[in-house]
Amino acid sequence: MKIKHYPGKAVDASLSLDNDSAMGALYEANWLQAHHQHHRAPTQPTLSRQPSNAGSSSFLLDGISALSKYQMTLENIRRLEQQAQDKRIVSAIKELNGYRPSALQHHQQQQLDNGWVAEEETEAEEEQLGEKPKTDNAPTPTAANVNHYVVDPTERQRLPRPRQQLSVKPPSLRRSQTMLQHPPPSYVTLRAPKSKPAQHNSSNSSSAYSTFSSAAEDRQPERVICQQPLRLLQPPTEPPPPPPTAGSKAARAFKPLSRSQTSVQRYATIRMPNHSASFCRATARAAETPDIRRHSLEEALQGLQLEEQLPDAAAEPVVSRQPERHTSRHISPGASSNGSAKDLNGEGFCIPRPRLIVPVHTYARRRRTGNLKEQSANAQEEDVTSDGRVEVSREGKYLSTLSGAKVLGELAILYNCQRTATITAITECNLWAIERQCFQTIMMRTGLIRQAEYTDFLKSVPIFKDLAEDTLIKISDVLEETHYQRGDYIVRQGARGDTFFIISKGKVRVTIKQQDTQEEKFIRMLGKGDFFGEKALQGDDLRTANIICESPEGVSCLVIDRETFNQLISSLDEIKHRYDDEGAMERRKINEEFRDINLTDLRVIATLGVGGFGRVELVQVNGDNSRSFALKQMKKSQIVETRQQQHIMSEKEIMGEANCQFIVKLFKTFKDKKYLYMLMESCLGGELWTILRDKGNFDDATTRFYTACVVEAFDYLHSRNIIYRDLKPENLLLDEKGYVKLVDFGFAKKLQTGRKTWTFCGTPEYVAPEVILNRGHDISADYWSLGVLMFELLTGTPPFTGSDPMRTYNIILKGIDAIEFPRNITRNASNLIKKLCRDNPAERLGYQRGGISEIQKHKWFDGFYWWGLQNRSLEPPIKPSVKSVVDTANFDEYPPDPEGPPPDDVSGWDKDF
Ligand SMILES: Nc1ncnc2c1ncn2[C@@H]1O[C@H](COP(=O)(O)OP(=O)(O)OP(=O)(O)O)[C@@H](O)[C@H]1O
Numbered sequence: 066m067k068i069k070h071y072p073g074k075a076v077d078a079s080l081s082l083d084n085d086s087a088m089g090a091l092y093e094a095n096w097l098q099a100h101h102q103h104h105r106a107p108t109q110p111t112l113s114r115q116p117s118n119a120g121s122s123s124f125l126l127d128g129i130s131a132l133s134k135y136q137m138t139l140e141n142i143r144r145l146e147q148q149a150q151d152k153r154i155v156s157a158i159k160e161l162n163g164y165r166p167s168a169l170q171h172h173q174q175q176q177l178d179n180g181w182v183a184e185e186e187t188e189a190e191e192e193q194l195g196e197k198p199k200t201d202n203a204p205t206p207t208a209a210n211v212n213h214y215v216v217d218p219t220e221r222q223r224l225p226r227p228r229q230q231l232s233v234k235p236p237s238l239r240r241s242q243t244m245l246q247h248p249p250p251s252y253v254t255l256r257a258p259k260s261k262p263a264q265h266n267s268s269n270s271s272s273a274y275s276t277f278s279s280a281a282e283d284r285q286p287e288r289v290i291c292q293q294p295l296r297l298l299q300p301p302t303e304p305p306p307p308p309p310t311a312g313s314k315a316a317r318a319f320k321p322l323s324r325s326q327t328s329v330q331r332y333a334t335i336r337m338p339n340h341s342a343s344f345c346r347a348t349a350r351a352a353e354t355p356d357i358r359r360h361s362l363e364e365a366l367q368g369l370q371l372e373e374q375l376p377d378a379a380a381e382p383v384v385s386r387q388p389e390r391h392t393s394r395h396i397s398p399g400a401s402s403n404g405s406a407k408d409l410n411g412e413g414f415c416i417p418r419p420r421l422i423v424p425v426h427t428y429a430r431r432r433r434t435g436n437l438k439e440q441s442a443n444a445q446e447e448d449v450t451s452d453g454r455v456e457v458s459r460e461g462k463y464l465s466t467l468s469g470a471k472v473l474g475e476l477a478i479l480y481n482c483q484r485t486a487t488i489t490a491i492t493e494c495n496l497w498a499i500e501r502q503c504f505q506t507i508m509m510r511t512g513l514i515r516q517a518e519y520t521d522f523l524k525s526v527p528i529f530k531d532l533a534e535d536t537l538i539k540i541s542d543v544l545e546e547t548h549y550q551r552g553d554y555i556v557r558q559g560a561r562g563d564t565f566f567i568i569s570k571g572k573v574r575v576t577i578k579q580q581d582t583q584e585e586k587f588i589r590m591l592g593k594g595d596f597f598g599e600k601a602l603q604g605d606d607l608r609t610a611n612i613i614c615e616s617p618e619g620v621s622c623l624v625i626d627r628e629t630f631n632q633l634i635s636s637l638d639e640i641k642h643r644y645d646d647e648g649a650m651e652r653r654k655i656n657e658e659f660r661d662i663n664l665t666d667l668r669v670i671a672t673l674g675v676g677g678f679g680r681v682e683l684v685q686v687n688g689d690n691s692r693s694f695a696l697k698q699m700k701k702s703q704i705v706e707t708r709q710q711q712h713i714m715s716e717k718e719i720m721g722e723a724n725c726q727f728i729v730k731l732f733k734t735f736k737d738k739k740y741l742y743m744l745m746e747s748c749l750g751g752e753l754w755t756i757l758r759d760k761g762n763f764d765d766a767t768t769r770f771y772t773a774c775v776v777e778a779f780d781y782l783h784s785r786n787i788i789y790r791d792l793k794p795e796n797l798l799l800d801e802k803g804y805v806k807l808v809d810f811g812f813a814k815k816l817q818t819g820r821k822t823w824t825f826c827g828t829p830e831y832v833a834p835e836v837i838l839n840r841g842h843d844i845s846a847d848y849w850s851l852g853v854l855m856f857e858l859l860t861g862t863p864p865f866t867g868s869d870p871m872r873t874y875n876i877i878l879k880g881i882d883a884i885e886f887p888r889n890i891t892r893n894a895s896n897l898i899k900k901l902c903r904d905n906p907a908e909r910l911g912y913q914r915g916g917i918s919e920i921q922k923h924k925w926f927d928g929f930y931w932w933g934l935q936n937r938s939l940e941p942p943i944k945p946s947v948k949s950v951v952d953t954a955n956f957d958e959y960p961p962d963p964e965g966p967p968p969d970d971v972s973g974w975d976k977d978f
Pocket residue numbers: 219220230673674675676677678679681695697729745746747748749752795796798808809810811
């Protein structure tokens with residue numbers, strides 16, 4: 066069998082089963098690269114093979130080789146486990162290295178117990194989010210910090226503009242600050258090696274050993290089984306540490322990682338109480354795909370021989386006394402790697418195999434996906450006499466003690482490199498040896514067989530049918546198969562999710578918890594070839610529905626990790642939209658209408674407004690005079706200068722998807738060298754601010770109507786965890802009927818559930834105290850601004866107004882109780898304002914248990930016809946005069962842009978706009 070592309074780090078070469086030299090060159094090249102990257106020493110002179118005619122360059126990996134990473138990971142994790150007092154560092158390191166820290170197990174437990182519980186915010190997480198600035202630099206309302214509040218150059222020229230808009234600090238700066246404060250763990254920094262004299266010279270070994278018992282508890286004279294080459298050893302800098310004895314403090318310090326940290330627990334979001342017991346694909350699929358059985362692992366081994374070896378007779382392997390039993394034992398999925406019962410109970414060390422080439426990767430996968438129960442049982446069953454113990458050391462330093470059915474010595478074979486560690490027998494051990502050729506062949510054949518099966522299956526799945534063969538191979542290489550029993554929750558709504566699933570067998574039920582009743586509503590059934598789990602990966606990590614195993618005979622899923630999903634799958638249209646809710650589908654249909662409209666099809670009628678980055682023009686599509694649109698034109702250079710790229714992308718995304726009649730719709734975006742454009746629905750009633758300016762203030766009923774429109778818009782946004790952050794009358798536009806809509810989503814942001822954000826943005830008069838104090842804010846900041854809006858609409862001036870932003874912040878921090886309420890604010894209105902403008906975000910109305918409905922139920926809204934507002938049957942208090950679709954009478958007049966066209970920006974940051 067030939068493959069073209071090797072998954073993982075994609076090596077482009079032809080690999081043939083019988084082409085030994087290609088295989089050797091592949092391993093060799095990997096090792097060379099590893100060596101080059103990490104040891105920076107001259108090329109290993111003792112490599113057994115020279116680059117073959119297969120061409121070593123084509124085998125080289127980008128960056129660090131998997132082997133190097135693997136070794137360093139292994140050893141550093143251990144070292145850090147011993148050293149680090151701070152558990153957070155340990156778990157961060159593990160996570161960086163692909164392990165799942167116990168925190169996730171904790172999460173999973175929480176999910177099992179009670180749905181899910183919001184994770185405690187940590188600095189490290191915020192760092193990842195790239196939002197939280199260094200606390201030292203947190204803005205406080207003192208003059209010294211003025212430069213944190215960069216006055217937005219977008220401030221309009223029109224008078225009387227009472228306020229300025231805030232701009233944000235450069236995100237990159239914030240990030241580096243955070244990193245300064247919390248430097249990343251030094252997991253790549255190896256400590257100075259301590260060495261002890263090697264007992265034996267070593268060589269490139271040609272066999273891998275599986276240790277398993279031979280009775281004796283008595284400590285035998287130590288014998289080296291495989292040894293790391295002497296050349297690598299450094300002169301001792303300090304006396305070697307004594308080998309830890311069982312139960313000693315040192316031995317406890319070496320407490321190895323548990324398997325659970327590397328395998329099933331990675332699906333922290335998935336509740337899998339009753340996994341079916343088998344991960345042996347050959348078995349699991351036997352019933353369904355008889356042809357696959359032909360390629361069972363046993364078959365892959367035909368003609369291969371295992372040898373049993375005593376450590377002191379390493380040079381002369383003894384032929385196994387029980388070859389049949391050994392054969393099945395060694396290759397069974399449960400025992401294919403370090404699958405001892407001890408391991409599985411969290412006491413053994415679990416070697417993460419490098420994801421490099423098919424055989425290696427496949428080898429790893431089996432273990433990572435392994436079903437705990439069954440592997441444990443298998444290992445116990447087969448590990449008849451598992452008392453033999455070996456010690457692993459590297460450069461004279463003790464690493465671990467292995468016992469039971471462990472595989473060792475595979476690295477030198479897989480990578481054709483010298484032994485990477487020294488293995489010494491510390492009790493009498495019997496080892497089974499497999500020769501290089503045999504071992505490689507097993508790994509390769511089983512890997513290829515497995516890969517071919519998965520690729521075939523993927524080809525039959527409709528969403529993948531158009532994917533290139535090499536992409537399918539890559540996907541199939543990282544797939545892990547999991548099995549569930551009837552009634553299992555494969556995915557639980559509200560849990561955190563990190564994986565994408567394709568059903569390979571059986572049926573699942575999709576349900577969604579109803580907000581009001583908490584009952585689970587049936588949504589649909591999914592079967593073989595269907596997928597699920599994409600939403601959590603696209604959104605804020607949280608599962609949006611329950612997926613329950615329905616088939617009596619269980620369900621099998623192929624599981625794909627987030628990284629692969631993002632790289633290879635997430636862009637598929639079908640993935641993006643298959644399970645859209647009704648609103649999203651309707652919205653997509655609307656946007657579809659504008660698919661064929663180009664910038665050149667638009668004709669400018671007049672200017673509607675001037676924003677921070679340019680003008681908003683009233684436009685019509687050539688040949689269609691029945692409708693008009695607002696085209697927001699933004700100077701790219703200015704966006705970059707003020708570092709608002711991220712905000713603009715977010716604005717596009719949120720407005721483009723929102724399907725709410727209280728939010729201005731964005732239909733299409735365009736870009737050219739100088740500008741970004743947003744084609745929106747036009748609201749010809751003008752800004753609420755203009756009306757307020759002309760009228761001075763509104764009465765209670767008028768204010769109630771506009772406030773209610775905003776409540777509806779917030780209800781829509783907040784239920785999707787979107788924070789708006791820029792409420793003010795300028796951003797409320799009236800449509801021709803007099804209903805207001807929220808516009809300008811430049812500061813809107815989708816938050817992760819339970820998370821806060823730290824970006825300092827908004828308009829000074831409207832920002833909440835926690836924003837000023839840089840304590841992190843969330844949707845509750847919008848409720849604060851709602852109170853401010855009510856006050857401004859009722860009085861014509863916002864409650865917190867200073868002569869400059871710093872004074873305004875000081876006033877805000879004194880709180881709403883320090884503000885005198887004019888008489889025209891009714892008691893109910895002032896009560897609601899005060900309840901919205903609570904200093905403590907958690908106490909604000911709308912943010913508590915009853916959600917936004919608490920605002921709707923407030924006395925001030927007594928008798929308000931919410932349903933009429935929602936179905937637009939309610940008569941608005943002010944009916945704007947809009948004579949035609951091109952009537953701009955409700956807008957001020959704007960002179961042409963005095964600055965002229967901006968410079969070109971073709972840097973490409975806006976490619977997704
Ligand atoms: N859809 C629309 N229909 C009618 N007028 C609009 C529309 N969108 C924007 N405008 C007008 O253009 C002005 C500026 O628009 P917008 O606030 O979106 O731009 P911006 O660059 O984000 O401005 P800001 O400086 O307020 O952040 C608005 O205040 C409004 O007068």
